[in-house]
Amino acid sequence: MAVIGTKAPGGLKARWTLIDIIVVVYALVPVLWILSLSFKTKDTLADRNFFPREWTWQNYIDIFNTSEFLRALLNSIGIAVIATVIAVVLGTMAAYAIARLDFPGKRLLVGVSLLIAMFPQVSLVTPLFEMERSLGLFDTWPGLILPYITFALPLAIYTLSAFFREIPWELEKAAKMDGATPAQAFRRVIAPLAAPGVFTTAILVFIFCWNDFLFAISLTSTTASRTVPAALSFFQGSSRFEDPTGTVSAAAVVITIPIILFVLFFQRRIVAGLTSGAVKG
């Protein structure tokens, strides 16, 4: 397993380049297919070619021509960001307690949160709708943010507590003995160690909120809070029987861009956390 090698002679670099290319092909070829569909004209959609024979921007023009898609994009970004921030903060707090503190009811909390993650969501949608309707939350941002936080929390708590358990907390004590204040010890030692877990969780939660369709279609009814995955099912073909494949593909491409930016931004933090952890460790 060359993967674990630590030095970097020229041959190794070439080998890594090859492996990287395989990864890129694996990840991107199906995505390129969606990209290609989004650039195909309506009449050449079904020509069995991987690359478009005629290129068109029409699908992109179409989706940005209506205010609805932009509005849905705004809803998606706002809802996913707010839900991610809250879920990660609440999850970090709970995970810290689970990993580091001794208290009665810990197993219950862990068990209940797993139970929530296990229950089929399709059967929870109708009662949730009734609750939200009577509270006036139906078709509002909080009406989606709350379920997203809820269903992201189990994963957040599990991921984070798994990480917090593995963090060498004695380093904190060592730093304190070296004369650091508790705040410094946390900022310089613990925070960098915890960062990979926290940002990994943030990415997962964000993608979960971003891609959800079930709640988005069931708990919204207008553009006030409809997110992009739900908005996709309001795109029209030329008739009731024709699927708007081109515009849906274009929209899929557009809404993948924020994910890429989000991951780009956070994966740096994962690297940062990693290196400082390695230095101190």
Add this chain to the structure above:
Amino acid sequence: MSEAVDTPRAAVKGASDGKKAERRLAFWLCAPAALVMLAVTGYPIIYSIWLSLQRYDLRFPSQHEFVGLDNYITVLTNSYWWTAFGVTAFITIVSVVIELVLGMALALIMHRTLVARGLIRTVALIPYGIVTVVAAFSWRYAWDANTGYLSQLFDPDGAPLTQRASALTIIIAAEVWKTVPFMALLLMAGLALVPEDLLKAASMDGATAWQRFTKVMLPVMKPAILVALLFRTLDAFRVFDNIFVLTSGAQETGSVSMQTYNNLIKGLNLGIGSTMSVLIFLAVALIAFIFVKVFGAAAPGNSDNGRR
């Protein structure tokens, strides 16, 4: 036990005070998360369980009555249910195993690569970021005998989505492609915790790469692997979108989630539909229980938590 108690030779009174403070802190840390989860799901879950004990079809409100476990007997003695159950279990096992292997490989690559690390880490996550329904449609388009480049490439005259074996393979491939990044990301964050000097030391002691992987890396990553496996299995067992789009469940490729959808949402049979939900939940709970047993102490909340 914890920081508060770590103070050497703490008085007994002090220890119990510390204990109280620790509990209070833990309570305040956990309360918000617990509150949100219970507020949102408490009533819906209990309501579903209650519905599963009723004969309740929305079209026949007059026949609404309490029937105890009758719905469970109806579902569990039905061959449709067991076919779907078998298909679901098959898809779950096969895809999760493949995902674990590929996910581990991808995690190592993302973690260790010397070339274009940032690019790889970002690109590898894109499949997970694509909206599932759209990805499923693009696969359907690619494999469809009339529109697809893949069917053109592999099977120009046939229609792979209309044969059970090839359709299942395509469904699993679509699942795997989509979720390997999820596994890899969790495992990579686990890898980040493996101390570099420990690996160097093992290497100097003459451990082979495989030994370093199994003896040094795996034990540290155990909790991360558990979380990744657990949550992927929960999700895989509820597979819906890919099947719905790719085959609509034809040729006996339907999953238990599709059946639940058909009974609960399309059929409006709240009793039977909720029963299926509870059964899926029980099946998944059993899987989770086995995982936690197998992985033992790696589960969060186990007794040795909080110390190293």
Add this chain to the structure above:
Amino acid sequence: MRFAHRVPGRRGRRLRVALCAALVASPLVAACGSDDGGITVNVYYSIEENFDKVIANCADAAHGRYKVAFTALPRDADDQREQMVRRLAAGDSDMDILGLDVTWVAEFAQAGWIAEWTGQDKADIEQGTLAGPLTTARWQGKLFAAPKNTNVQLLWYRSDVVPTPPKTWSEMLDMAARLKAEHKPATVLMTGAQYEGLVVQFSTLTAGAGGKILSDDGSKAVVDDGAVRALQALRDVATSPAVSPSLSNAKEDNIRQEFEKGNAAFELNWPFVYASMGKSNPELAKVFKWAPYPALDANKTGTSTIGGYDLAVSTYSQHKPEAFEVAKCLRSAENQKYSAINSGVPPTIESVYHDPEMAEPYPMRDAILTELKSAAVRPVTPVYQNVSTLVSAILSPPSGIDPPKTAERLRTELQDALDSKGVLP
């Protein structure tokens, strides 16, 4: 939007006020808007091109007595039904007019979710509306909806390889086999995936053999000899040398695309394929012709299942008189003509077909009209969704049909579904 209807208790209101106060900075929370006191008729209808124009017409016609607001439902029929059912089951009074697929009327009527049309309103709807579409709007002899648009399938064929279109199913299969042997475009295309489209074929073929799937009152699973012949016909086409390999995964849009590629001779599909062919394959469009749906009995040729949408008024509507008025306006002859020409949905009022402006977009209008007069209606039952889910599962894949055995299975399992027993696949 009137909030008083949505928030039952004072506690709910207070909580909402608190939440709105917390979010007051955000203009995005529509639910915090104030109530202006006027009447608004809320129309819930699936997305349809240019439908906002029709809505505007009807809002103008109200001369300020009320407003008409349109809320789009998703493209997918199951998603539409799911949303409406969820809200109706909760007694939601925000919905006034509902756009229903023709197969949902019985279900919504039986559940007490939609109001009966009576008196002058009823007479207005029945006046001039074609018999086939009107049947879909009735349940137990009462009128529960107003047919907005309709649809029938035709046989589409290539006149360069098929000079005279077949009259019966077996003629069609024979011709296809002959063309196949001559290495000409021969494929027969129909919707065979495990979904509603397969049920439509089965129901059309059954009607074309003079058979029945359910009894007239929808209470018994009959599956008579005609239905058995329909099963045989499905099996025949699925095992024919000229069938498309994709049959068992094909939906309407798939077979449209496959025909446009030029390897097929026959396609059983809705008229939307005509406009599409003109755009994507103008060469082939010149020989793209239509004929009545070939039946199993020669004297029943042109029997096709009816599709389309009906408009109903919600039982929970607070403005029923206005809602009936708006529904009538939305499907008026004038607006139906507008929608037929601009959105491609065939009208339900006979006179509209005779309008000269219809000739260009609907060259096949006579064929449609003929079929609409002798049309088959899918089994009318409140549990149609269950029937459809079961039938599509049992008939899929069509090549696996064993007529007498499959019929027996349909009989027992459909009866369970009608009695709300058993499990859906």
